[in-house]
Amino acid sequence: MIRHFPLIAACLVAGATATFAQDTFSEIGTGQYLAPLDMAPFQDDTWQGYEQEGWYVLENRSDPGAIRYYRGNVIGDVGNGRVQANIYVRNDDGQGLAAAGLIFDFNVETSTYAAFLLDHExxxxxLLRDEDGMEPIFADADDPVGRGDGTDVLAVRFLDGRAELLLNDEPFLNLSAESGFHSYAGVIAVGTGRHGFWGFAAE
Structure with missing residues (x-):
């Protein structure tokens, strides 16, 4: 079932989802595979980034409310473009939420954005972030489900003020923006666990 949502503000995430802090991010550039993401190995108090069997992994074992994202001005014509990546997610301790995916429509002045994610299940x-907080939109029973084997591809396809969100080419959700989408996009990791990315591409 395809549901249509305007890309507008909403309430702070609560309940089953933690209140997220998002003070860790990096710019992304251009090129192939890890190069466009500029995702080099690193370690800080919350996150560790490393390459493993061709994937770039962001691992967080301490802060269930943490977010890390990489974004840049990568979509030339956001009215008719596409961004996609292979995604996998592991929640080793079974606690909280682990999710990874694409960040898009990023406003560099307000740090507001939309994120299309695959969770650890x-x-x-x-996630829709505005200046007041976040709104989660969860899947319904008849929505597509990922395979969890590293072959899952998340994609956002932009066309005439509409963003179509696809999981393995199956439609999940449509978002619309009256004033159009921002051209900044990238990848995002949410919560504790291991978040894997491969094959990021934007056009």
Whole structure:
């Protein structure tokens, strides 16, 4: 079932989802595979980034409310473009939420954005961030489900003020923006666990 949502503000995430802190981010550039993401190995108090069997992994074992994202001005014509990546997510301790995916429509002045994610149970979800907080949109029973084997591809396809969110080419959700989408996009990791990315591409 395809649901249509305007890309507008909503309430702070609560309940099953933690209140997220998002003070860790990096710019992304251009090129192939890890190069466009500029995702080099690193370690800080919350996150560790490393390459493993061709994937770039962001691992967080301490802060269930942490977010890390990489974004840049990568979509030339956001009215008719596409961004996608292979995603996998592991929640080793079984606690909290682990999710990874694409960040898009990023406003560099306000740090507001939309994120299309796959969670550790292989369900798609969306986070809409405005200046007041976040709104989660969770999958329904008849929405597509990921395979969890490293072959899952999340994609956002932009066309005439609409963003179509696809999991393995199956439609999940449509978002619309009256004033159009920002051209900044990238990848995002949410919560504790291991978040894997491969094959990021934007056009």
């Amino acid at each position: 292989n369900n798609p979800m969306v």
